[in-house]
Amino acid sequence: MAGMSGRFSTVVKAKINKLLDKAEDPGETLDYSYQAQLQNLQNVKKGIADVVTAKKRLQMQAEKLEQSVVKLDTQARQALGAGKEDLARMALERKTVAQTELQTLDSQIVELEDQQTKLTESEQRLRTKVEAFRTKKEVIKAQYNAAEAQVRISEAATGVGEEMADVGLAMQRAVDKTEQMRARAGAVEELEAAGTFDDITQLGSGEDDIDRQLRELGASGQVDDELAKMKAELGTGGAPQGELGEGKAGA
Amino acid sequence: MIVRIMGEGQFRIDDSDRDNLNELDNAAVAASEGGDETAFLTTFAALLDHVREVGTRMADDELEGSDVLFPPADTTFAEAKHEFTGEGLIPDEDQGD
Numbered sequence: 001m002a003g004m005s006g007r008f009s010t011v012v013k014a015k016i017n018k019l020l021d022k023a024e025d026p027g028e029t030l031d032y033s034y035q036a037q038l039q040n041l042q043n044v045k046k047g048i049a050d051v052v053t054a055k056k057r058l059q060m061q062a063e064k065l066e067q068s069v070v071k072l073d074t075q076a077r078q079a080l081g082a083g084k085e086d087l088a089r090m091a092l093e094r095k096t097v098a099q100t101e102l103q104t105l106d107s108q109i110v111e112l113e114d115q116q117t118k119l120t121e122s123e124q125r126l127r128t129k130v131e132a133f134r135t136k137k138e139v140i141k142a143q144y145n146a147a148e149a150q151v152r153i154s155e156a157a158t159g160v161g162e163e164m165a166d167v168g169l170a171m172q173r174a175v176d177k178t179e180q181m182r183a184r185a186g187a188v189e190e191l192e193a194a195g196t197f198d199d200i201t202q203l204g205s206g207e208d209d210i211d212r213q214l215r216e217l218g219a220s221g222q223v224d225d226e227l228a229k230m231k232a233e234l235g236t237g238g239a240p241q242g243e244l245g246e247g248k249a250g251a
Numbered sequence: 252m253i254v255r256i257m258g259e260g261q262f263r264i265d266d267s268d269r270d271n272l273n274e275l276d277n278a279a280v281a282a283s284e285g286g287d288e289t290a291f292l293t294t295f296a297a298l299l300d301h302v303r304e305v306g307t308r309m310a311d312d313e314l315e316g317s318d319v320l321f322p323p324a325d326t327t328f329a330e331a332k333h334e335f336t337g338e339g340l341i342p343d344e345d346q347g348d
Contacts, residue, residue: 006276009320012257016316118258125260125311132312159314166257169323 015168016161030137033157037130040164044123047171048116054178054185055112058105061188065102068197069095080230088230092223098197101188108181115174122167129163253315254302258323261313262306272319275301279331288328295331299324 076091136156140149191197252269255261264272275298282290299321309315322331 006319008322009317012320013316122258128311129314132314136314155316156314158316162255162316162320166255169257173323173325 012162012165016158016165030141030153033153033160034130034134034137037126037133037160037164040167041123041126041130044119044126044167044171047174048119048123051112051116051119051174051178054181055109055116057185058109058112058181061185062102062105062109064192065098065105065188065197068098069102072098072197076227077230077234080227080234085227089223089227092226092230094197096222096226097191101191104184105188108184111177112181115177119167119170119174122170126160126163126167129160133157133160252318253309254306255317255320256299256302256324257320258325260311261309261315261317262302263309264302264306268305271301271305272298283328283331286332291328291331295326296324 072091072095076088076095079085079087079091133156137153140152140156144152252264252266253261254264254272275294279291279294279298282294302321
């Protein structure tokens with residue numbers, strides 16, 4: 001077949017042949033093949049574990065960000081209630097950034113979940129094939145002379161080898177995705193380390209670098225809307241909402 | 252013939268369907284080489300759907316090699332261009348120029 005499948009098939013088949021072309025003695029090929037298959041299964045398991053680890057890291061970050069969103073929202077209300085609109089705006093700007101990061105994290109968690117499912121299914125298929133190969137290997141050893149065995153082995157090994165190549169590609173894609181997510185997780189950590197999602201009551205009175213940057217990020221439209229909404233809510237609610245930070249303020 | 256969709260498994264397809272597959276495959280390549288992402292995604296999805304529709308899924312414990320292998324369903328346009336139809340990995344069969 002020409003076109004995409006033609007070239008793609010050729011690439012994959014070349015890889016499989018390389019994988020299988022190891023020993024000349026049929027018995028050796030059998031045992032080598034089986035060992036290689038078991039090794040391959042181990043690698044896939046490790047690959048799945050890596051995806052799960054990356055996913056957990058993102059989930060932990062998402063939880064932290066959710067807490068920040070709640071906290072900053074509360075603080076914005078309190079600041080507004082206390083008549084400190086600048087502080088309220090600052091809190092809302094930070095909340096907006098946290099929400100945006102949270103959305104990205106959530107969609108990435110879903111993506112990793114998807115990779116995990118795919119890899120787990122691939123592992124299952126490969127496991128079944130490896131098991132079928134193990135059975136067939138014993139039959140071949142028992143029933144055929146060397147020349148016949150060679151033919152049958154190479155047929156059976158091709159079936160497994162192709163599955164290994166398939167899982168190999170799935171692994172590679174999962175690793176690529178996981179790497180991207182790691183970079184993402186690192187970026188969120190940098191924002192955290194810079195204090196982007198910190199308690200605004202921990203800040204001094206002056207505007208710091210983060211706030212200038214947040215303003216430049218252009219979140220102001222959304223922030224204005226939210227501020228107006230909050231004002232309206234508080235306006236109908238009447239009395240101011242107590243002191244900023246509710247005793248949590250640092251000295 | 253036996254067709255594998257990477258990441259999904261193998262399908263047995265009647266040999267009489269070869270021309271249909273070829274046509275769908277060529278359409279996907281044309282879209283990819285023409286730089287049309289939407290067309291590529293549509294034609295490539297149609298190609299794989301066709302395999303799933305006319306093919307019979309093989310059991311996981313069957314040990315046969317495939318005649319044709321297709322890239323995974325979530326292959327992106329960039330991957331298709333770069334890896335599967337680019338000038339990189341495998342030289343063109345007989346494209347005179």
